[in-house]
Amino acid sequence: MVHLNPGEISFDTLDDVLASIGAAGARVSAIDASEGAAGNISVVFSWDFEGDSRFSDSWEIESPVSVPRLAGAWLAVTGSGRRLREVESSAGANVALVQVLPGGNTLKIHASANRLFHKPTSELNTHLALHARHAERHGPIHTVLHAQPLHLTFLSHIREYRDTQSLNEKILRWQPEVIIQLPDGVGVAPYLIPGSASLMEATLDLSENHRVVVWSRHGAIARVAGSVKKACDLIEYAETGARYEFLNLQCGNKAEGIPIDDLRQLCAEFGIVQTIFPS
Numbered sequence: 323m324v325h326l327n328p329g330e331i332s333f334d335t336l337d338d339v340l341a342s343i344g345a346a347g348a349r350v351s352a353i354d355a356s357e358g359a360a361g362n363i364s365v366v367f368s369w370d371f372e373g374d375s376r377f378s379d380s381w382e383i384e385s386p387v388s389v390p391r392l393a394g395a396w397l398a399v400t401g402s403g404r405r406l407r408e409v410e411s412s413a414g415a416n417v418a419l420v421q422v423l424p425g426g427n428t429l430k431i432h433a434s435a436n437r438l439f440h441k442p443t444s445e446l447n448t449h450l451a452l453h454a455r456h457a458e459r460h461g462p463i464h465t466v467l468h469a470q471p472l473h474l475t476f477l478s479h480i481r482e483y484r485d486t487q488s489l490n491e492k493i494l495r496w497q498p499e500v501i502i503q504l505p506d507g508v509g510v511a512p513y514l515i516p517g518s519a520s521l522m523e524a525t526l527d528l529s530e531n532h533r534v535v536v537w538s539r540h541g542a543i544a545r546v547a548g549s550v551k552k553a554c555d556l557i558e559y560a561e562t563g564a565r566y567e568f569l570n571l572q573c574g575n576k577a578e579g580i581p582i583d584d585l586r587q588l589c590a591e592f593g594i595v596q597t598i599f600p601s
Contacts, residue, residue: 336374339365344410346550351407354467361406362443363550364399366453371396377419377432386447390426401439418442419420437580448522452545467553470541473562473568478538486510490598491565495579498588500563505596507558508534534560574584
């Protein structure tokens with residue numbers, strides 16, 4: 323069993339994974355970070371698993387990216403064009419199980435007969451690449467969540483906020499919890515075509531130092547060990563900082579936020595190693 327923080331569900335079964343995806347989907351929708359069919363979620367799990375009779379239809383596809391490190395792994399992935407807010411009420415209609423076959427170049431899709439999609443998310447390449455890069459470091463559960471938080475996405479439409487250092491200096495200064503939960507800040511990728519190889523590569527590069535990556539003019543993507551709800555939390559913390567920044571812009575930049583020296587002291591007091599405000 324994977325032991326998580328208090329308040330997190332444990333992961334012993336597929337139902338635990340599906341419940342976590344459903345809860346996160348409902349939450350990102352509640353914070354206006356998943357309009358319509360926007361956003362997607364995947365969870366890779368590496369415990370012994372032989373499939374599930376509820377996902378009885380199956381077919382093979384070429385993997386959009388070669389992932390030999392994931393050979394033998396299973397992923398629960400939201401379907402293309404599906405609403406994240408509906409996963410909680412009907413996982414079978416909205417989620418596929420993806421089995422990575424030996425070699426990592428072929429995927430076997432397992433889906434329910436009542437599915438409402440034809441294929442997994444169109445951004446499956448980035449999900450697979452992030453899992454392949456990081457999952458082995460984090461134990462048997464690894465999550466990737468893409469959402470489109472309103473204020474964080476809006477800021478990425480402003481040139482000065484499309485720089486990683488500048489964005490972090492702006493959004494980490496408003497609430498102590500934000501820098502405590504995001505001591506590595508967020509990375510910022512330029513606008514690149516959704517689902518493209520170039521977006522995947524930019525995200526991979528930034529993921530080495532940041533668990534959350536802003537996709538300029540598109541949204542953000544988070545990766546964590548454990549529950550999808552933890553990934554949702556990171557998106558929510560980043561969005562909270564962005565919302566404060568948005569409010570400050572509306573007020574003519576009248577608020578100063580928490581001074582940098584105070585942020586450094588805060589992190590020192592809590593034993594947090596932050597990388598945004600070097601001494």
